[in-house]
Amino acid sequence: MDADVAVVGLGTMGSMTAWQLSRQGVSVLGFEQFGIGHDRSAYGGGSRRFRIASPLVEETPFIKGSYHMFRDLEQEAGQQLLSYSGALTIGDPDSQRMKNVMRSIQEYDLRHEILDDHEAMRRYPQHRLLPGEVTVWDEMGGVLRPEQIVIAAVNRARKLGAQVHSYTEVKDIQADETGVTIIAGEDEKEYRVGKVIVTAGPWANKLVPNMNKIYSAQRIIMTWFIPESPEQFTEEKFPNFSRLSGGRHIQGTPAIDGRLVRVSESLERAKYDSADHFDKNVSVEDILGVREAVKELIPNLNPDPVSIAPFMDGFTTDGLPIVGSTSKNENVILLCGFSGQGFSQSPAMGEIAAHLAMGNKTGYDIKHLSPKRFGL
Numbered sequence: 001m002d003a004d005v006a007v008v009g010l011g012t013m014g015s016m017t018a019w020q021l022s023r024q025g026v027s028v029l030g031f032e033q034f035g036i037g038h039d040r041s042a043y044g045g046g047s048r049r050f051r052i053a054s055p056l057v058e059e060t061p062f063i064k065g066s067y068h069m070f071r072d073l074e075q076e077a078g079q080q081l082l083s084y085s086g087a088l089t090i091g092d093p094d095s096q097r098m099k100n101v102m103r104s105i106q107e108y109d110l111r112h113e114i115l116d117d118h119e120a121m122r123r124y125p126q127h128r129l130l131p132g133e134v135t136v137w138d139e140m141g142g143v144l145r146p147e148q149i150v151i152a153a154v155n156r157a158r159k160l161g162a163q164v165h166s167y168t169e170v171k172d173i174q175a176d177e178t179g180v181t182i183i184a185g186e187d188e189k190e191y192r193v194g195k196v197i198v199t200a201g202p203w204a205n206k207l208v209p210n211m212n213k214i215y216s217a218q219r220i221i222m223t224w225f226i227p228e229s230p231e232q233f234t235e236e237k238f239p240n241f242s243r244l245s246g247g248r249h250i251q252g253t254p255a256i257d258g259r260l261v262r263v264s265e266s267l268e269r270a271k272y273d274s275a276d277h278f279d280k281n282v283s284v285e286d287i288l289g290v291r292e293a294v295k296e297l298i299p300n301l302n303p304d305p306v307s308i309a310p311f312m313d314g315f316t317t318d319g320l321p322i323v324g325s326t327s328k329n330e331n332v333i334l335l336c337g338f339s340g341q342g343f344s345q346s347p348a349m350g351e352i353a354a355h356l357a358m359g360n361k362t363g364y365d366i367k368h369l370s371p372k373r374f375g376l
């Protein structure tokens with residue numbers, strides 16, 4: 001045996017899984033097709049919003065469980081990875097989305113404040129609110145630094161003994177009753193391990209058979225804007241936000257570099273059968289919507305984006321991730337398909353995958369996330 005567990009893909013989920021396994025004293029072989037911290041996949045772009053009060057109530061326990069784990073990683077790495085600025089969700093109080101946010105707060109007892117439109121515009125004058133809109137402030141929210149987090153988790157795993165192979169693509173996974181053979185790299189070298197955890201994000205359907213019908217890589221575009229006065233858009237004054245206002249759905253993060261504010265629009269996403277076909281070009285039509293939204297809703301930003309970058313995530317047809325062993329072979333564990341929502345829950349998900357690989361029970365309810373629901 002070359003190791004107890006192989007982790008295929010050291011991006012968001014893979015870095016956390018390798019860290020969690022190594023912390024438990026499990027020997028790990030990690031493979032990443034690009035460099036650690038690369039920008040071609042689901043975690044690029046410099047920031048991810050963290051909020052616990054989620055309109056997808058079922059993801060709240062995983063995000064809540066992740067909060068302290070991000071703080072643990074900060075301690076171990078000796079750097080700040082998640083800011084303390086809170087998070088705003090803004091919208092029509094009668095909408096299902098805002099009702100779900102309130103449900104998430106009540107069911108999981110989250111520290112929060114609810115502001116009416118006048119109070120919210122007094123505290124956050126950067127937002128132009130529509131009459132009657134409500135703003136929910138989630139105290140434990142903040143902005144995650146995704147590339148630093150992936151690098152910190154992989155470095156911790158390495159320090160604890162994990163063997164990391166970057167620029168090494170896994171070409172095939174062959175599982176049997178006694179373990180798993182991994183074939184990786186240009187020289188197609190074989191490695192033998194007890195179990196494999198597939199954390200290949202948008203590329204998962206390239207490695208796992210029979211996934212194509214329920215899985216796709218989808219593009220999410222990020223856009224950055226210049227503020228009239230940068231001091232109005234610091235982390236302290238302008239927390240990360242998500243807004244559904246007058247049919248426009250935008251989200252964003254403050255000027256963490258002291259210069260550019262990110263505002264992205266939730267659009268219909270370009271879909272790719274294979275992540276290898278991902279197109280990094282963005283057309284003018286793709287950014288006209290966010291330009292209008294910025295003009296209307298955050299008027300102190302110059303509405304023409306100064307930076308535009310597309311990334312992709314692995315999406316399932318039901319929008320929920322795939323977490324657990326395959327029905328064909330218990331030694332193959334899938335942790336993929338996070339459908340645009342995964343970064344905030346990644347430490348808890350890494351811990352769950354580590355427990356499954358070690359044959360331990362997890363305290364989280366993951367039945368609804370099983371690969372078996374898709375016949376995998």
Ligand SMILES: Cc1cc2nc3c(=O)[nH]c(=O)nc-3n(C[C@H](O)[C@H](O)[C@H](O)COP(=O)(O)OP(=O)(O)OC[C@H]3O[C@@H](n4cnc5c(N)ncnc54)[C@H](O)[C@@H]3O)c2cc1C
Nearest residue numbers: 009011012013033041042049170201203338340342343344
């Ligand atoms: C633009 C954008 C904005 C987002 N905003 C938020 C947000 O604000 N908050 C939030 O919580 N979530 C957000 N998400 C979602 C979150 O970032 C993703 O769900 C999460 O990063 C997915 O992690 P992953 O590990 O599945 O994929 P990845 O992080 O992409 O990791 C997969 C890794 O596997 C590697 N790999 C693939 N195939 C192989 C192979 N054969 N051999 C070796 N390596 C391989 C890849 O190179 C990659 O490094 C956003 C996503 C996008 C795209």
